[in-house]
Amino acid sequence: MLAHLALVVWVPGCAVACWWQVGVGLSGDSLGWIYSVMWPCFAVFGTIFWWHFVHDDPDTVGRRGLRRLQEAAAPPTVEQPGSQGHDGAAPDPGELALARAEAEDPELAEYNAYLAALSRDPRPSTWRSR
């Protein structure tokens, strides 16, 4: 809710600032023209930030995302040697490679965590729905 309010304040604020800088530019200061281009960019960036804030699954970003990544990366390497050696089912090299790739590439892990969340719950929770 606070995020929506912030955006509602931010975008018109940028528009006002842009208009103010147009006035500065018209009064002869060329820097005003530069900043009158800049402020709409800040408005757009604020909108992008808000969009992410509202739509991201909180389990895949921030501290919770990191904790989840660590939990997802740790078990396979710990379990492999002892538990799967006895019945001839050798550690699946694909799974091992995936765990390593995930630990190396947070984006991949994030995506896989997202897929896992999707398979558990068809509607992933977002910051908006809390």
Added chain:
Amino acid sequence: MLTRYRVMAYLTAVLLIILVFVGIPLQVEGHPGVVNIFGTLHGFLYLVYLVVAFDLTRKLYIPVGRTLLVLLAGTVPFGAIIAERKLTSEYSKQTRAARAVTGPDMGTETSGTAPEQA
């Protein structure tokens, strides 16, 4: 990923320091040239800084509040330098943690080639 953020952080920081501590006093004295040049440069580089910093904070799982501070750091003299120190230590912390999980063979690869290319 980290390298390009560090480059942008230092660029915006140095330009802003020049702008504030050299440009503004000169403008007050009636020489607006420095402010015009460095103001424009810092303005556009700050936009690039925003994009690069936002990308890095997401990859490092930085919480929202701290992300905002990192983004705003580009507008405060010396702020971007402080943010760069924090994010770099966070990055090496996470790289070390990933190395502990994946084993030393993958770890050297992670700390060596991957960050520069990402």
